Amino acid sequence: MPDNVAPLIVMTVADIHGYSNPELAARKNDLYAEAVVRHGGRPMLLDGSATDTERSAAFAAMDGLLLTGGTDIDPARYGRPNTGSVDVEPDRDALEADAWAAASARELPVLGICRGFQAINVFAGGTLVQDLQGHAGPGWSTGPARMHSIRIEPHGILARALANGTESVNTYHHQGVTAAGLAPGLRATAWAASPVGDIVEALELTGDRFVVGVQCHPERTEFSPPGFERLWSAFVEAARLP
Numbered sequence: 001m002p003d004n005v006a007p008l009i010v011m012t013v014a015d016i017h018g019y020s021n022p023e024l025a026a027r028k029n030d031l032y033a034e035a036v037v038r039h040g041g042r043p044m045l046l047d048g049s050a051t052d053t054e055r056s057a058a059f060a061a062m063d064g065l066l067l068t069g070g071t072d073i074d075p076a077r078y079g080r081p082n083t084g085s086v087d088v089e090p091d092r093d094a095l096e097a098d099a100w101a102a103a104s105a106r107e108l109p110v111l112g113i114c115r116g117f118q119a120i121n122v123f124a125g126g127t128l129v130q131d132l133q134g135h136a137g138p139g140w141s142t143g144p145a146r147m148h149s150i151r152i153e154p155h156g157i158l159a160r161a162l163a164n165g166t167e168s169v170n171t172y173h174h175q176g177v178t179a180a181g182l183a184p185g186l187r188a189t190a191w192a193a194s195p196v197g198d199i200v201e202a203l204e205l206t207g208d209r210f211v212v213g214v215q216c217h218p219e220r221t222e223f224s225p226p227g228f229e230r231l232w233s234a235f236v237e238a239a240r241l242p
Contacts, residue, residue: 006042007063007239012096012116014070015047018089031219032068032113039229041236046099048091055095059102064109064239067096067116069217072175075130078122084131085175097123109210109238111231114173117213121203126183129176132194145170145223148192150201150216156189157212157234158202162227169201169216170223176215177203190214210238 011032016025033043043066046058072085074093082088096116100123103110112120118128147168152159171192176199182188190202192215205211212235218228 005240006040007236008044008061009036009041009064009066009236009239010044010046010058010062010099011036011066011068012092012099013045013047013068014089014092015049017049029068032066035219035232036066036236039233039236041239046095048089048095050095055098059099062103062108064111064235065099065103066235067099067110067112067119067213069114069116069172071115072130073115073118073122073128075128078127080127080130082130107209109235110212111210111235112213113219114215114217117203117215118173118175118177120211120213121177121181121183121186121200124183124186124205126177126186127181129178129181129196129199132174132176132196132199145172145217145220147171147223150190150192152202153187153189153191156187156204157210158189158204158214158231161230161234162225164225164227167225167227169225170220171215172217173215176200210235 013029014025016022019025036043071087071089074088074090075082075085077093096119148171149166149168152162152165178199185206186203187206188200189204191198192201201215203213218224
């Protein structure tokens with residue numbers, strides 16, 4: 001791809017019309033798009049209402065895939081009964097499973113954030129802890145983010161983006177990934193303490209392809225270490241490569 005052509009980043013997002021506060025849902029979607037634009041990409045938002053024709057065209061044209069935050073993944077996707085998942089969206093699950101398959105078939109870069117981090121693990125064959133009591137912080141409109149420390153493994157894409165071996169990040173999630181639930185072919189690149197023991201806070205695909213998931217929300221720049229901007233940049237640059 002020529003240097004002057006912005007890579008097309010397909011973003012799977014929440015369908016704002018299914019939310020009680022569509023303006024807030026739209027603002028959340030916009031923050032992801034703004035991060036992509038800020039680092040030289042062209043965002044294309046796709047939600048569960050997209051037609052088969054729209055999905056096929058988007059997947060054929062995309063240079064990278066961004067799986068954004070949102071509601072819980074249906075535990076049937078990883079072969080478990082529902083023991084704590086809420087507000088599941090089967091249409092979005094299906095969209096993102098297809099997007100993941102299309103990106104994998106073309107070996108495109110993928111970045112997953114919060115739900116997107118969990119989706120990468122599920123689609124790669126892993127499982128989730130469905131409810132981490134007391135782990136999620138307050139919602140967007142109810143106060144500042146809850147913060148907690150993560151321990152970053154010394155090697156990998158995240159370690160190259162963040163200068164320190166530990167960082168304080170925001171937490172908006174009530175589900176998580178343990179070492180036992182990590183999918184084959186993925187490796188943990190950051191950890192955090194939780195009520196069930198250490199959980200994975202970042203993961204990457206083994207090998208050279210850019211596939212990264214982070215459990216925190218780096219699009220929330222007011223509650224994120226500045227180094228996460230380098231993660232956004234690395235993702236968009238990976239999508240720019242031929």
